[in-house]
Amino acid sequence: MKKPLQKFYAWLDERAKISDLVQFMGKKYVPVHRHSVWYYFGGVALFLFIIQVTTGILLLLYYKGSEQLAFESIQFIMSKVQFGWLVRSIHSWAANLFILAAVIHMFSVYFERSYRNPREITWLTGMLMLFLGLGFGFSGYLLPWNELAFFATKVGTDIAGVVPVVGKPLMIFLRGGEDVTGATLSRFFGFHVALFPGIFTFLLVVHLLLVQRQGMSEPLGLDAEHDRKTMPFFPNFMLRDVLLWLIVLNVLAVLAVFFPWELGRKADPFASAPAGIRPEWYFLFMFQSLKYVPPRILFLDGEVLGIGLFGIAGLIWLLVPFWDRKSARGLRSRTISYVGIGVVAYILVFTILGWFL
Amino acid sequence: MVFVKQVLLPAAALAWILLVSAIPSRADTRDGCLTCHQGLGDKPSALFAHDVHAARGVTCAGCHGGNAATDDMEQAMNKTAGFLGKPAGDEISLMCARCHSDSLKMAGFHSSIPTGQFAALQQSVHGRLSLNGKERIVQCTTCHGAHGILAVTDPSSPVHPLNVVATCTSCHNNAKYIRQYNPGLAVDQLEKYRTSVHGVRNAAGDGRVAECASCHGSHGILQAKDVRSRVYPTNLPGTCASCHSDPEHMRGYGIPTDQFAKYSASVHGIALLQKRDLGAPACNSCHGNHGATPPGVESISKVCGTCHALNADLFSSSPHKGAFDAANLPECETCHGNHEILPATSALLGVGPDAVCSRCHSSGDAGYRTAGTMKALVDSLESGEKKAGALVEEAEQKGMEIAEAKFRLRDTRQAGLEARTMVHSFDGARFAAVIGKGLATNSSVTEEATKTIQEFYFRRIGLGIATLIITVLALSLYVYVRRIERRQAGEGKMTGGPPIH
Numbered sequence: 001m002k003k004p005l006q007k008f009y010a011w012l013d014e015r016a017k018i019s020d021l022v023q024f025m026g027k028k029y030v031p032v033h034r035h036s037v038w039y040y041f042g043g044v045a046l047f048l049f050i051i052q053v054t055t056g057i058l059l060l061l062y063y064k065g066s067e068q069l070a071f072e073s074i075q076f077i078m079s080k081v082q083f084g085w086l087v088r089s090i091h092s093w094a095a096n097l098f099i100l101a102a103v104i105h106m107f108s109v110y111f112e113r114s115y116r117n118p119r120e121i122t123w124l125t126g127m128l129m130l131f132l133g134l135g136f137g138f139s140g141y142l143l144p145w146n147e148l149a150f151f152a153t154k155v156g157t158d159i160a161g162v163v164p165v166v167g168k169p170l171m172i173f174l175r176g177g178e179d180v181t182g183a184t185l186s187r188f189f190g191f192h193v194a195l196f197p198g199i200f201t202f203l204l205v206v207h208l209l210l211v212q213r214q215g216m217s218e219p220l221g222l223d224a225e226h227d228r229k230t231m232p233f234f235p236n237f238m239l240r241d242v243l244l245w246l247i248v249l250n251v252l253a254v255l256a257v258f259f260p261w262e263l264g265r266k267a268d269p270f271a272s273a274p275a276g277i278r279p280e281w282y283f284l285f286m287f288q289s290l291k292y293v294p295p296r297i298l299f300l301d302g303e304v305l306g307i308g309l310f311g312i313a314g315l316i317w318l319l320v321p322f323w324d325r326k327s328a329r330g331l332r333s334r335t336i337s338y339v340g341i342g343v344v345a346y347i348l349v350f351t352i353l354g355w356f357l
Numbered sequence: 358m359v360f361v362k363q364v365l366l367p368a369a370a371l372a373w374i375l376l377v378s379a380i381p382s383r384a385d386t387r388d389g390c391l392t393c394h395q396g397l398g399d400k401p402s403a404l405f406a407h408d409v410h411a412a413r414g415v416t417c418a419g420c421h422g423g424n425a426a427t428d429d430m431e432q433a434m435n436k437t438a439g440f441l442g443k444p445a446g447d448e449i450s451l452m453c454a455r456c457h458s459d460s461l462k463m464a465g466f467h468s469s470i471p472t473g474q475f476a477a478l479q480q481s482v483h484g485r486l487s488l489n490g491k492e493r494i495v496q497c498t499t500c501h502g503a504h505g506i507l508a509v510t511d512p513s514s515p516v517h518p519l520n521v522v523a524t525c526t527s528c529h530n531n532a533k534y535i536r537q538y539n540p541g542l543a544v545d546q547l548e549k550y551r552t553s554v555h556g557v558r559n560a561a562g563d564g565r566v567a568e569c570a571s572c573h574g575s576h577g578i579l580q581a582k583d584v585r586s587r588v589y590p591t592n593l594p595g596t597c598a599s600c601h602s603d604p605e606h607m608r609g610y611g612i613p614t615d616q617f618a619k620y621s622a623s624v625h626g627i628a629l630l631q632k633r634d635l636g637a638p639a640c641n642s643c644h645g646n647h648g649a650t651p652p653g654v655e656s657i658s659k660v661c662g663t664c665h666a667l668n669a670d671l672f673s674s675s676p677h678k679g680a681f682d683a684a685n686l687p688e689c690e691t692c693h694g695n696h697e698i699l700p701a702t703s704a705l706l707g708v709g710p711d712a713v714c715s716r717c718h719s720s721g722d723a724g725y726r727t728a729g730t731m732k733a734l735v736d737s738l739e740s741g742e743k744k745a746g747a748l749v750e751e752a753e754q755k756g757m758e759i760a761e762a763k764f765r766l767r768d769t770r771q772a773g774l775e776a777r778t779m780v781h782s783f784d785g786a787r788f789a790a791v792i793g794k795g796l797a798t799n800s801s802v803t804e805e806a807t808k809t810i811q812e813f814y815f816r817r818i819g820l821g822i823a824t825l826i827i828t829v830l831a832l833s834l835y836v837y838v839r840r841i842e843r844r845q846a847g848e849g850k851m852t853g854g855p856p857i858h
Contacts (some may be wrong), residue, residue: 072700074762075758075760079758079759079760079761085758085816086816095842133461155384213746231845232845235841236838236842236845239834239837239838239841242834243831243835243838246827246830246831246834247831250824250827250831251827253819253820253823253824253827254824256815257817257819257820260756263758285491
């Protein structure tokens, strides 16, 4: 048994030079410290992305991206296609867990100041992938063409339309017209399965290449320690990653079987919006905040101001490696910690408020 | 004493004079107008002599103004003394309302006539503006006349029950006139009415039978489509019952008085009166309205068949048609009753104690056997539907997608409904074919629901196995990692890697 495998490896190595890669990975080391656990969330997000791609391709075999057939095709997948219910349920659950893992990964990088020189590009590509992930969620939510998705998309694109100057054209671009129609579904489908995956793959390749080239970042203050602990990337870290992936897979399977993702009722553009329309949980804190903003603040429209502030906050967050000069010099900045804790608390409080109110 | 003679007695006398003068009395009321006009021999004065108002001391001046107490024409018809002349348009009804809407004045005449007629008339369909836009369509005098007004109980009154039909139809029979106000309103009510039991009896002098006002009301008549109208579908049974459920009123007519009670408990009555389903029949749907005649034996299926068309057609082409005709049995009524029609459940069918078939068919005859077979088929359809429904519900409760099968379950219900209709063919083969469709649907839904429930358990078991495999894999991996890390620690590989930034 061993001989044929070794023969095959030798055959492959002769052509693909795999031993170089194994040697390279064997030389890579991952720092071991009390914050090492956070390193794994990037891997979990990657694993969930791979699941999304796989299940997404399977769903594509049956899904029909048109106003008349979208809902029925999902219904068909759920009831007639062998294991269709499982694939769809896993796709929906993995999408949510992906966002969760990516958000945890982002905050861990932020609090560890891992974005600091020389990893600015890694941070930027990661943030852009998170934004794209949110875009994946927003566009994918509409695809079953059910009542909740229809009205949530209406509300979501309405909010985009409030942005001064570019808002209205942006809203029309997103909707493919003045209203949410079959045209919106078609283009959201296009974004979801072609445009976003294309950009995402490019960013992911850059992100992973940089991680491989630069290795894992160590928390500030660890360099001074004499007795530095590390573990080889291969096989130790990779096997630990796989172990965690198996646990995540188990969680996914339990969620998909015990809490199958509901389909709801088919969207009726002429029906009135059902009560309790709200976006997916990861948009909830923004949605809830906008509810509390008064209609007018001084001479400005409250909603415009709210969206503007979120935009500015997002931009500041995105550019943190460039204005946090202290971390770049290897010093801990308390401001960064306070801002981070404030943002986490804000998101948690408003998400909880949005969920329960 | 002086005080009594000089103050109290004159004051009492004055009060008496004022009181007496305030109450009109036939004995001391002189009508100078009537004296002259009767001398002239004109028609109004001749009519007024018999008017119910004249009999109660109301003079011409009561409506026309002026001074009826004088013989002098100049003084009597002096406009400065309040002479009005001939009231026109809405002034007429307003003039009547001055007394008839004033309960105090009417009490002075010892009248028990209600004082709300004018208000009711204004709100009625007749109280709308006429085509000239200046006055209401109907004034009091339109129906009651002007100078020869008689009590409604007077057989000569135009609004007496025996005359009111002619009074109403003086306008309502006039197509040219009615078309101006309501082009859709029929003008053949009188012709129809005269063919009805009510109309025939009324023409024969029976004032207790229904005439126009009995159903439509008198002063406050509303359009039939007005939800407040006495003849609006949901109000009509109550209107008919106001006479037909009154044993005192119906004494001598020889018909029961429990129709309304029976109807109210019937499938039709519940639909109309409780569920407010305007498609359900009221009394007039079967009996007609203006041409109200009890449906005869021959016409029963025609009446029911206006709504239950398919049932009536099937019955007419069935072997029962001839048999029922020969036995002089009313078609639908024999099995379903008339006023107290209950929901047609499968209990009516078959040879059980509640079944209607066994009233005529007895053990051994072909009809008895067919009834028994039909009942068995219906029972199997119903029990199959229950079973399939329960399985679909169970699958739904387990969170499984079974919308399509649930939708198909409606075909079973449809087959049940079709079967109920097909019963009226009394043809076992046709009936079995309809039931067969439902049974086939039942069986396919049951099969799908059972499969779905099995799928639910399969998923649970599958999950258990998959979770177990993944957990074993994870544990093995954990043990493996620990093992190689222990080995590496021994070899010193866990520390001192290349510097990391």
